[in-house]
Amino acid sequence: MRAEVRSGAPLLRDAAFLRLWTGATASGLATWALPFVLGFAVLERSLTAGGLGVVLAARTVGFLVAVPVAGVLADRHPRRRVVAWSGAVAGLATPLLAVGLGRSVVLVAAAAAVVGAGQGACRPAFQALTAEVVAEERRRRANAAMTVAVRVTTLVAPGLTALLALVVDTPVLVVGTAVLWWVAALVPPSGAAVVPVVRRRFAAEFVDGLREARRHPWFVAGLGALTAVIATGYSATGVVLPLVSRDRYGTGAVLAAATTAYAVGALGGAVVAARRRSRAQGWTALAGLACYGFVPLALLLPVHAVVVVAAYAVAGAGIELFNVPWFTATQREVEPAKLARVSSLDFLLSYGLAPVGLALIAPAVAGFGADVVLAVCAVVCFAAPAAAAFVPSSKDFR
Template sequence: MTAPAQRAVLREPAFLRLWTGTTASGLATWALPFVLGLAVLEGSLDAVGLGIVLGVRTAGFLAAVPISGVIADRYSRRAVVWWSGLSAAVASAAIAVGLGTSLWLMIAGAVVAGAGQGACRPAFQALVAEIVTDEQRQQANAAMTFSVRVTTLIAPAAIALLGTLLSTRALTVGIALLWLVAAVLPPRGTFRREAPAGAGLAFFTEFADGVREARRHPWFLAGLGALTTVIATGYSATGVALPLVSRDVYGSETVLAAALTGYTAGALLGAVIISRWRPHARGWSALAGLGVYAVAPLALLVPLPIAVVVAAYVVAGIGIELFNVPWFTAVQREVDPATLARVSSLDFLLSYGLAPLGLALIAPAIAAFGLAPVLLTCAVACVLGPGLAALVPGTRRFSREPARSPS
């Protein structure tokens, strides 16, 4: 795909609005922990309060994801984005008011903000499929993930800079404004669903329909299992081990900062590559990229030059985006549009919902068995998960349809 063609999707007004709204929600999501960290430094929030607020935000996220998947498939995905963004905006304003005055108000706001964050994810995912043609979806998903990675790269520095000019309360109000942008800007989708037959259908019945649709696609279940394995082991291991290795082996936080920056830079590069590359065996290529994450825990096994550690994280970042973009594109292409939000919510719920569990288990495992055995085990899991998934029918191309022979 040529460079002009690669830029074409961002020239589409509807997608540009969706991309901008998604980027605003990403900025708001990533900014809050940093802003609350500044609040700890200035004394308006203590470390225990910070942990509680961030913890209940995650709980709100996980609770809202499956509910919003059902609602977005039953009604309007645009409406779900509107109400979830508006709720997160009001909740962020409540957190601003509660700073230094009421921890309970902050907790309530964090629950609702997390729910708004979780509710918009499946709806955003389904909206891409509604407003972008099939030929442009991989490019569109690459643009989406590119914005996410840029956000993670610039958010800490931007918050630190703004923190020298504005109070933490003002910064939190700014987060509320970002959520308003995320609520207002995205366009209406084009998918026309039938009016729900019997509005009294139970939530679990409708969610079960989404699960049944997911089970129709063996490649989806296999890929989701592989992704969950890598996040619960590889992500979690490096999340806990990287700070420890940086401090104990290299004597400072330099390796921690450099490796995380390298990972984000690699992900940006991976997004650019996959926006242009169309491998024939797209599923196997994606799973291979996912398995490459094993180099991250392996780079921490023994003392290595800092450049080697950073290079390993760059490679891991490239690999994760070589998986993410084809994965999202395949879900949008293969899944019944009427159940797309529910299947996407299942994806987010399992893959990212188990991440906190992995983080909680890694530290005790390191204490019990030592750092090296845990890192090695996680690296093996990062390879085995995608490797076993590749054996499942349909994973070669992330499709139930057989590959077409070239004419």
């Protein structure tokens, strides 16, 4: 039976949205928690640092393989069913991670690849399911509520996980993420029936998704800008921030303060995006995305540590001022029968390929120096959204 959020009901008091929000939040928390928990395995010597790298790489490969496949499947089948499959796959594979710790890196990596596949498969399905469950006029607030949950999690969960690590073993924490995946699989509501499509070969249906994406120039331009910012600014600052914190300021406190400021800023940005809607929402969103350029700029210049922390807060706010209208516009503008495929392109190119940027940035820093890399990244972060803004339909993401 279809569940839809009523127009007049407060979002978190509506049973359908609360179930959707709970499932999406559980999947996000499970995705975030696994690398953090496996870090404790390194501290306990049940996994080496090199083994951790192999395991996280395997998870990324699983994600990249599953995202386009899931986009097609979620347009063929009920999105609720694809969410259930994805969560169940990750929930079944996660305990194998716990079994393999201290015994077999191969087993842990194989299980991580399957978990990554479940993670990748649920992302486009959740995006499409949101459009089915939530009425169009409420999707902006719904998307903001989901991202607020993620940001609060990133602020609170590290401390809670560290406290739990004092009383339970790492394998138990790993199994705890399996419970989260089962919540993501079982709790979300059903949405509207998928628009029937003529079944064709997988490649042909995926190409149809590409054509649908190309039909929206604002989407192509915005996705290009987002990918450029994540591949350069996000990746470079992830590599350089610890070095700057240590070498320039002589303390790890700047690293901790900057990452916390980013999460706090993102939380504030999501709240603002939920409550206020600008006339030129596309240009406003792209301006928010461009704010990430202040981060490599602050790391490049000899500024006070407070400026670096402030730059991260601004970047966090900006990324959510982009994300909320971006997701909402995609759900509104893309043909419903092809929404999951278009969303899969979004996750594949932006978040899915972020590890590739991280892998390339470190050699670039070693070869050209951190200052050159940061300067290039700052230029890209400012220029890519500005270039996207010149696409006429980007003004309103319509």
